[in-house]
Amino acid sequence: GQQVMQIPQYQHVQEGEDFTTYCNSSTTLSNIQWYKQRPGGHPVFLIQLVKSGEVKKQKRLTFQFGEAKKNSSLHITATQTTDVGTYFCADVTPLVFGKGTRLSVIA
Amino acid sequence: DTAVSQTPKYLVTQMGNDKSIKCEQNLGHDTMYWYKQDSKKFLKIMFSYNNKELIINETVPNRFSPKSPDKAHLNLHINSLELGDSAVYFCASSQAEGGRGAKNIQYFGAGTRLSVL
Numbered sequence: 001g002q003q004v005m006q007i008p009q010y011q012h013v014q015e016g017e018d019f020t021t022y023c024n025s026s027t028t029l030s031n032i033q034w035y036k037q038r039p040g041g042h043p044v045f046l047i048q049l050v051k052s053g054e055v056k057k058q059k060r061l062t063f064q065f066g067e068a069k070k071n072s073s074l075h076i077t078a079t080q081t082t083d084v085g086t087y088f089c090a091d092v093t094p095l096v097f098g099k100g101t102r103l104s105v106i107a
Numbered sequence: 108d109t110a111v112s113q114t115p116k117y118l119v120t121q122m123g124n125d126k127s128i129k130c131e132q133n134l135g136h137d138t139m140y141w142y143k144q145d146s147k148k149f150l151k152i153m154f155s156y157n158n159k160e161l162i163i164n165e166t167v168p169n170r171f172s173p174k175s176p177d178k179a180h181l182n183l184h185i186n187s188l189e190l191g192d193s194a195v196y197f198c199a200s201s202q203a204e205g206g207r208g209a210k211n212i213q214y215f216g217a218g219t220r221l222s223v224l
Contacts (some may be wrong), residue, residue, distance in 0.1 A: 033212070042197055042215040043150065086148050092211050095140075095163065097150045 004029075004091050006098030014106050019079050021101035023072040023089035030093040032065055032072040037100070038085040046074075048092075079105050110134050113198045113216035120188055121224055128183045128219045130198030138162075139181035140213065141173060142197040150197075156181050157203075193223045 005024045013019050023032065031050045035043040047056055049065035049072060056063045062075045076083055086100040113130040120126055132139060140155040140163075154173045155163040161173065170186045185192060195218045203210035 031211070035213075037148075042218050043199075043213070044215070045212050048209070048212065088150060095152055095155070097152070099147075099149050102148060 004089060004096050004098040006089055006101055008101055009099065010102050010104070012104045012106065013079050015081060016078050019076040019083070019103055021074050021087050021089075021103075023074075023098050025070050025091065028069050029065075029072070029091045031091070033090045033092060034063060034072075034074055035088045035090065036085050037088065041085075043088060046087075076103075079103070081105050081107055109217075111198055111200055111214050111216040113196075113219055115219060116217065117220050117222075119222045119224065122188055122190060124188050125184070125186045126188060126221070127185070128196055128198075128221075130181050130183070130216060132179055132198075132200040132214070134200055134202075134214060136200040136202050136214075137178060138201045138203060139175070139178075140199040140201075141181065141183050142199060142215075144195045144197060144218070146194070154181075154183075188221075188223045190223050193221055195220050 007022050011019055031048055033048045034046040036046055037043045047063050049063055052069050053067045054065040060077045064073045072089055074087055084105050086102045088100045089098045111132045138155055138157045141153040143151050143153055152165055153167045156175045172184045174182045197218045198216040199213045201211050201213045
């Protein structure tokens with residue numbers, strides 16, 4: 001079946017450093033969604049990308065969709081302790097989640 | 108009001124038992140899902156229901172059976188529980204399944220942590 005590969009699996013950063021997680025697929029992605037799960041919490045929707053080459057920003061978070069719609073990235077500028085959690089990407093059709101990137105931020 | 112609520116929050120049981128987890132959404136959504144999240148945080152979709160019809164059923168053992176009495180509820184029944192069933196189970200809903208637009212955004216419940224001893 002279709003797989004959505006997400007890297008890295010873990011990332012530890014000092015507060016204030018930048019962070020990026022990548023989502024890749026061998027097949028064309030339909031739409032890509034990003035979710036955040038805080039420790040002990042549940043996944044919460046962040047954003048959806050639909051168009052090839054699309055870039056969206058939410059404050060310190062920048063989301064990109066590759067030109068070929070086979071990859072996507074989430075970049076966080078100047079991480080804060082509130083960014084701690086696991087970030088998941090998901091292809092919408094068919095519905096497949098990446099394995100997530102667990103972000104730790106050291107104050 | 109909680110949009111997607113699932114009960115119980117914690118479930119501790121012995122191997123071989125049968126248990127159920129309930130899920131209700133008050134968002135008026137047409138599609139509901141069950142996910143299993145293991146200790147490595149991998150999120151695997153188990154089932155989805157659209158208007159009371161099963162539309163996705165991944166390689167899940169038939170000991171797991173979803174039951175949807177109406178489109179606002181999707182319960183998960185598990186027979187003959189095994190140690191490997193220990194995980195967090197999330198219920199979710201979306202306005203629709205697949206396609207473009209905001210209709211496929213998923214809203215998750217708080218999760219049920221199942222421990223099989």
